[in-house]
Amino acid sequence: MAVKIFLNEDEMPRQWYNLAADLPSPMQPPMGPDGPVPPEAWGSIFPMNLVEQEYSTERWIDIPEEILEILYRWRPAPLKRAVYLEKMLDTPAKIYYKDESVSPAGSHKPNTAVAQVWYNKQAGTKMITTETGAGQWGSALSFACSIIGIPCKVFMVRISFDQKPFRKTMMQTWGGKCIASPSMETNAGRGFLEKYPDTPGSLGMAISEAVEAAASDPSGTTKYSLGSVLNHVLLHQTIIGLEAKKQLAKAGIRKPDIVIGCAGGGSNFAGLAFPFIQDKINGDDITIIPVEPTSCPTLTRGLFSYDFGDTACTTPLLAMHTLGHSFVPAPIHAGGLRYHGMAPLVSQTVVEGLAEPVAVPQLECYEAAVKWARSEGTIIAPETSHAVAVTIREALKAKEEGKEKVILFNLSGHGHMDLLGYAKYFDGELKDYALPQEEIEKAESELAGLPPAAISKTGKW
């Protein structure tokens, strides 16, 4: 019999968990041309209530009651056991997953979209701009803006805009405006188009456009919203792992042996994993695996360095794993994993040895997604398929070793908007991409031009 573990409304976590409070080394500050960036410098693009969260080192941060009420529309998200996949793989491993696909926008993204839009509303914001890769984030923000009541404009990476045309319609249904990026609407966009007229776009470029669109509003009431990478975004996602802990306890499981999440900017991985990394810091034996594509191997092959969050070099420098801000990843269908950088908090867990990243090629991920559909019955996002691919690897390893391991992964989103990728997979039109070594060398020289203090290859400071 299928296993589903629900929580009641009154069992919902009432606080977010902030990993910054427990990391062995303190976080390195964001840097500007004149040294560390003070909180107030972010005020032109973010409301100050969110900037406070960005800089906070408090371990627990209360979730406002009104945000909980909105999250309750679809949360607590179910924890399910993948008994049919276990059977297909004939593994002794117990595979559990958090099903974040149940949100109205179809992924974990609304967890932070709702929080960010709510805090913006409190702060008097009249318009929100953002970027989106595969479209999950743009959809989530449009959804949140619709129900909370702030207009939004979404710059969507060109290749995903073309691959997933109905994402635009989805945003429009919620009243959001979606534009292919690079666009002619911003200086940054016009610049990219002039330099690379046929570019597939990238998250880095789209961020440049969305930041410019917010910062250039003379009234100061247009703000920018980011769907991943920053501390406050990851903070809002920790409700996933906090719920999962309570649910595992209900299933009689004290701790998972392995925790897995795909990692593009890092938010769904962090959301599930950070509460378990806290336990790991406190002594639990848990293997924590962020999974990325071999075509955009930020954590496994990128440099740990200060770098810009965007391609036009307009954001503060962040200490993170990066392939260089001008890197344009290959056109894989997991658009949400096509980002040159990585959340500083996630990067630091890797530097500290708390997380062990793995890169997986595209075809193995689609193969895993089809196995999932034909056993568990649901169609998952290409991003999520990265987590499933490594879950299958680990379940088969447990079988070889004859160990009854508990594997927990994050089913970050459904693939209903991503069927073009599946169609191409079945038609044999997809291929794997390895990152040429020249790209790493290019990143090294690009990063060498940044303030030297920004480079730390030892991981300790």
Place this chain on the structure above:
Amino acid sequence: MAVKIFLNEDEMPRQWYNLAADLPSPMQPPMGPDGPVPPEAWGSIFPMNLVEQEYSTERWIDIPEEILEILYRWRPAPLKRAVYLEKMLDTPAKIYYKDESVSPAGSHKPNTAVAQVWYNKQAGTKMITTETGAGQWGSALSFACSIIGIPCKVFMVRISFDQKPFRKTMMQTWGGKCIASPSMETNAGRGFLEKYPDTPGSLGMAISEAVEAAASDPSGTTKYSLGSVLNHVLLHQTIIGLEAKKQLAKAGIRKPDIVIGCAGGGSNFAGLAFPFIQDKINGDDITIIPVEPTSCPTLTRGLFSYDFGDTACTTPLLAMHTLGHSFVPAPIHAGGLRYHGMAPLVSQTVVEGLAEPVAVPQLECYEAAVKWARSEGTIIAPETSHAVAVTIREALKAKEEGKEKVILFNLSGHGHMDLLGYAKYFDGELKDYALPQEEIEKAESELAGLPPAAISKTGKW
């Protein structure tokens, strides 16, 4: 605060409800050239265990434990209260809905797909054929065939195949084979294409093809499966209404005042409504509303008559509301509602005055769907939008009357595969279609050619 009412696994209904046991007049039998069709005559296209259900007049039929186990993957489906829509409409009505979009295939269809494939497996079926309109049924059958282990072939109505290309990919992901209908694979299909080379297709044509593909297998192990219309299909859907009753009771509601479902072939409407029609027969005051498109107004303008279920006139004659078996509905986006006939059981509830059908034009339905998305937050199927449109009408009527009515409707499916329709709606490319009176006259003359016993305009026999 949002209201969601769940049931536990042990609260799942263990029996289906058969309305045929309680109808004031007995059902009229299916007719063939030589009079009433005996059960065994269906054996060439259906397994006999399902034929038994088709003819059963037992009130309660046990749900096999193995089917319950599969349904438990996503059932019991939640009952939710649409508090945000209520607020948007400023209505005193309490709007509850059954959320059938939570199934792996995204609609109520897997409720019967799982049951039918399971009974076929028991009976030794090696291959299943079917037709699909919008694709919900074909996806559901592919899903069920995948997890139970029988290959399937789906004939998809051409216009929906073109409007919703990713439905094919969805079926393929579950291992199903999807073909646009009319096709060159069957005699019926070749005949339609010769006569109407540019036809958008219809459910009637697709049924002809799927029936032929099953009946023409000399081994006798290929069977046909229908996603609506027939008694056993509607039977399997009654789990929806039976759950809803238990859930309303948990919310302290003895009975709803109004029950609403969209009706194409009739299965999602019947699934929700039949258990409440039982209460109505037993004296409860409940208004029961099947909703159809004005472009295919089978219940509101069609004739109650014996007619073929398909366009090639290969099925037995069924006593139902019909627009004539050669009727090809306008190309509305609610593909699941483009059927010339209606389930005999649903038709009879209308003839008996137990249900009061309403027809709604396409644009009002999309307007309702957008209101739904911007209040409740989810994107619904165009078919479902018909139920929401009438829910809104009734909620506004309750407001005018100042009455705190309880409205219950069936959210039959999500619209993630139907965003092309939303896109055209936003671009002003959709229009309303009224049915010209000539079509009714054409149906009258077509039906006049059938055995005279087939016509009953009085509704009593």
